[in-house]
Amino acid sequence: MFIFMRVKVTKRDIGKNRVEVRLSGEKGAIFKADGDLVVSPEHQEEQHIPFSFQLVNLKFDQPGDYSLEVRLNGDLKQSQTLKIKLINKGDSANS
Structure with a gap:
């Protein structure tokens, strides 16, 4: 799994x-x-x-919602929900 992001900084930073x-x-x-x-x-x-x-060998124990948070100096700057879905062999990924 790869995570790509940009951190916005200003002269305050x-x-x-x-x-x-x-x-x-x-x-x-x-x-x-x-x-x-x-x-x-x-x-x-x-x-x-x-x-x-790059997250190598990252394991999600169960399907569901996960939260990806980015903090700068302890202050929450962005939070994004990541939904993990279990797809069984033979199931359509589009269902």
Whole structure:
């Protein structure tokens, strides 16, 4: 599974920032990654910084809704629902 995203930063974010990405289900977090994002002083205007993650061997224990959250310095910036559906062999993926 790959996750591609862009983080919007402004002059308020100049310096070192903490980025956290978390994927959670009903039983809590199943994936969490965090790291530092440094915004240099020459970036005075709004900009979008691309990020990508490859999640290897990620296991979803059950079908249902999962939440993908992106936080910058602890503040929730974006939350997206990811729906996992169980498709049995012989079932149509479009049903």
